[in-house]
Amino acid sequence: MQLLVNIDVADLADAVRFYGAAFGLAPVRRFGDDGVELGGMQTPVFLLRKPQGSAAAADSERDYARHWTPIHCDVVVDDLDAALVRAIAAGAVQEGVTREAAWGRIVQVADPFGHGWCLLQFHGRGYDEIATA
Structure with a gap:
């Protein structure tokens, strides 16, 4: 697959x-x-x-204003601060502050087409820092 x-x-x-x-x-x-x-x-x-405005799924039309969806993509980067600067310079919009977690750091951005993305920088063992059996 x-x-x-x-x-x-x-x-x-x-x-x-x-x-x-x-x-x-x-x-x-x-x-x-x-x-x-x-x-x-x-x-x-x-x-x-x-x-x-073209036809999309379920009798809806495409709208490229910022929209929310329960499915989004994460981009794992080595240097979150540098990746955020690069994304903003390219036209992304930062949404909220950079947050710290046991597994690393995360910040949300939106592209110029309304799609949400997360930039992630893992620390230590990444998600294994919080994994349970």
């Missing part, structure tokens, strides 16, 4: 620039004017051009 991450965006060129500048991802292959596969993470990321 393989996991693919598909991200709907209103402007493909802007999204390629953002994800390259924010997370260091680079185009691997293109699918005409409507899609780009990005490499640079363990999981392939596909940017899919879907116009604002």
